[in-house]
Amino acid sequence: METEDILMCPGPNEIADRVIRAMMRPAACPVYEEFQEFYEQTLDLLAQVLQTRHQVVPLPGSGRSGLESAITSVVERGERTLTIVNGQFGDLAMRIVNSIGGKGEGFTSPWGAPIDLEAFAAKLASGPYKLVTMVHNETSTGALYHAEAVARMAHEHGALFLLDAVSSLGGANLPMDAWDVDLVVSCNHKAIGAPIGHAYVAVNDRAWEAMEKRREPCGTLFGNLLTWKAQPSDIPAPGRALRRPQGVFTAVHLFYALHEALTMILEEGLPKRFARHLLNAAAFRSGITALGLQTITKSVEIASPTVTCVCLPDGITSEAFLHLFREDHGLATLPGIGEYRTTAVRVGHMGVTATPRNILHALHAFDSVLTKLGHQHDRGAAVTKAEEAYAEAETA
Ligand SMILES: Cc1ncc(COP(=O)(O)O)c(C=O)c1O
Structure with missing residues (x-):
């Protein structure tokens, strides 16, 4: 299958040519010492992106x-x-917790709105809870939440804190150690910009200790993170082989790609990369506003740097919109989720696609598709507004 589409999905997103080319290498046996070295190097790069000294x-x-x-x-x-x-x-x-016999409770907060931390504190006080979880970047609404305060509150109540960073890592600042997050979960195919196929969990000492102190053994063999725990005392000499065990055979070619994607991120530099995502997201939102459209997340303070969820005008369905977006402009993305399935579309601007070229292309496509579907708006205003945002950033 070949496609000329540009993926501006809320993940998976485009993959840089450099990353794709990195996979064009011969097969290697994952347990060879050379591969172990490469494996550990790759995980060290990942730890840099997570700003952690802990194991990933x-x-x-x-x-x-x-x-x-x-x-x-x-x-x-x-x-x-x-x-x-x-x-x-x-x-x-929450569904995962309940599926394994835990008692998952939810603190429900309106989609796309800031979290009421006082109300959350009151709910937390009705614990004790073993674990508190939250999503850093809610890909269904396009909202990025402040995790640091929630981590602190969870710890004050004796709970572990897990952060789902699936659609933020690589596109938004996430200093795991400075925020004292116990478990961070992410994966290849969103803002990291590598092919689908690998997830990662960064684990701090508090979380390892909780695993080691379990009353009952972990109910999964494949997913038991302790299987991967580094065993420094087992280092066979010479070399670093098996310093960090591979719980299963590693997907070697995905690691080649991941290594390259992480190298690109670190070459760009984390502060520069995060600023690039913020600027392109802001330019996109200003263009969308110029079309008279709204986003699911109303508050700019929590607007996501990697995903924007755009509410379509009355009478225009996500299906009709996405068909033309792809057919006429080569841009592929996904509809809203849940109650927004037919009324909104989700646009990813992360990694390769968080650039003026893609943002301006997407805004022109919005302008054109909405016009074709009968919406009245100021033609050309979306691109103009975004260009102004870029110009302003340049002179700032
Ligand atoms: C924030 C978030 N968490 C978890 C997931 C689940 O990830 P996957 O679909 O790769 O299994 C997604 C997928 O979009 C996501 O956006």
Whole structure:
């Protein structure tokens, strides 16, 4: 299958040519010492992106395999957990807890709105909870939440804190250690810009200790994170082989790609990369506003740097819009989720697509498709507004 589409999905998103080319290498046996060296180097790069000194565990699979492993590794049957549910993906963590016999409770907050931390504190006080979870960047609404305060509150109540960073890592600042997050879950195919197929869980000492102190053994063999825990005392000499065990055979070619994607991120530099995502997201939003459209997330303070969810005008369905967006402009993305399925579309601007070229292309496509579907607006205003935002940033 060949496609000329540009993926501006809320993940998976475009992959840089450099990253694709990195996979054009011969097969290697994952347990060879050379590959072990490369494996550990790649995980060190990942730790830099996570701004952590803790170990990062890679798991074959998608984002939810990381979430499921992290939750299953720390939560035991009957234990209570608290999840902030303010979109589709908070709900996912709670469903995982309940599926393994835990007692997952939700702190429900309106989609796309800031979290009421006072009300959350009151709910937390009705614990104790073993684990608190939240989504950093809610991909179903396009909102980025401040995790640091929630981590602190969870710890004050004796709970572990898990952050779902599936659609933020690589596109938004996430200093795991400075925020004292116990478990961070992310994956290849969103703002990291690598192919679908690997999730990762970064684990701090508090979370390892919880796994080691379980009353019952972990209910999953494949997803038990302890299988991956570094065993420095087992280092066979010479070399670093098996310093960090591979719980399963690593997807070697995905690691080649991941290594390249992480190298690109670190070459760009984290502050510059985060600023690039913020600028392109802001330019996109200003263009969308110029078309008279609204986004699901109303508050600019929590507007996501990686995903914007645009509400379509009355009478225009996401299906009709997305068909023309792709057919006429070569731009592929996804509809809203839940109650927004037919009335909104979600646009990803992360990694390769967080650039003026793609943002201006997408805004022109919005202008053109909406016109074709009968919407009245100021033609050309979206692109003009975004260009102004770029010009302003240049002179600032
Ligand atoms: C915030 C968030 N968490 C979890 C997931 C689940 O990840 P996956 O679909 O890769 O399993 C997604 C997917 O979009 C997501 O956006």
